[in-house]
Amino acid sequence: AIRNAANKYHTTYLLAKAGLPVPATFSVQDRDKAIEIINELRDAVVKPVFGYKGKGIIRVRDGKMVEPDGTISQIPWKEQITQMIDSWGMLYIQEFIENQGRDIRVFVVNGKVLGSIYRSAQKGHWINNLSQGGTSSPCSLTPSQERICAKAAEAVGTVFAGVDLIEGPGGTMVLEVNGTPSGAGIYSSCGVNVAGHILDYIHLRE
Ligand SMILES: Nc1ncnc2c1ncn2[C@@H]1O[C@H](COP(=O)(O)OP(=O)(O)O)[C@@H](O)[C@H]1O
Ligand SMILES: [Mg+2]
Numbered sequence: 229a230i231r232n233a234a235n236k237y238h239t240t241y242l243l244a245k246a247g248l249p250v251p252a253t254f255s256v257q258d259r260d261k262a263i264e265i266i267n268e269l270r271d272a273v274v275k276p277v278f279g280y281k282g283k284g285i286i287r288v289r290d291g292k293m294v295e296p297d298g299t300i301s302q303i304p305w306k307e308q309i310t311q312m313i314d315s316w317g318m319l320y321i322q323e324f325i326e327n328q329g330r331d332i333r334v335f336v337v338n339g340k341v342l343g344s345i346y347r348s349a350q351k352g353h354w355i356n357n358l359s360q361g362g363t364s365s366p367c368s369l370t371p372s373q374e375r376i377c378a379k380a381a382e383a384v385g386t387v388f389a390g391v392d393l394i395e396g397p398g399g400t401m402v403l404e405v406n407g408t409p410s411g412a413g414i415y416s417s418c419g420v421n422v423a424g425h426i427l428d429y430i431h432l433r434e
Contacts, residue, residue: 229387230386232384232386236277236404239405242384243384246379246382246383248379249401250401250402250403253322254321254322255277255318262319262321263306266288266305269324270289271326272288272289272322273285273322274286274319274320275322277316277320282356282360287354294354296353297352325401325403326396327394328395329348329349329351329353330346330348330356330362331394331395332346332347332393332395333414334369334391335388335414335420336378336381336389336391341369341378344369344414345364345366347413348363358413364417366417373400377389377402387429389407391406
């Protein structure tokens with residue numbers, strides 16, 4: 229399960245196969261094809277397939293790279309793409325989902341949603357991870373969002389999952405499922421200690 233969750237492409241494949249809403253996602257090995265897809269999407273993110281904590285993600289909007297703080301980069305994006313393909317051998321490209329500067333991290337243990345937090349980026353920034361300066365606040369999910377998260381954890385196979393949701397113009401989508409999420413955000417925002425719930429699960433199985 230952790231292997232399924234570590235590889236973002238494999239996760240997205242499993243989520244889509246389970247009928248869950250995910251952003252349009254492409255994996256390509258060819259530089260020209262990558263450039264064509266990014267241009268067609270008009271606003272796209274390229275992520276390391278084994279990435280974490282919001283590291284190494286780039287965004288290209290209307291032919292310009294957008295820095296994590298929202299400013300336009302002077303680095304020519306096609307050169308950046310060429311370098312990334314050269315070092316990784318492939319690119320994981322996703323449509324950028326317009327959002328209100330926040331996403332949702334949902335903690336699931338054994339199919340049950342224990343709590344969820346909004347992660348809000350600093351003003352103007354577009355990466356919401358707490359480790360990138362995002363802040364957390366409590367969040368109440370809709371029943372449909374709860375169902376999506378339970379199903380996402382099941383699709384990936386993780387007993388303890390941190391499901392990242394993003395609320396876009398077309399509804400809620402699953403960005404990724406983390407197999408080894410930190411429990412710090414839910415503890416400080418909702419007062420829920422996931423460790424006890426994980427131990428209960430282990431105890432039940434003994
Ligand atoms: N398709 C997307 N549309 C909009 N924002 C995104 C998208 N993908 C990633 N992000 C932003 O980047 C952050 C990190 O992306 P994520 O896929 O969760 O990778 P990581 O494993 O690094 O946390 C997200 O929390 C979100 O703020
Ligand atoms: Mg994430």
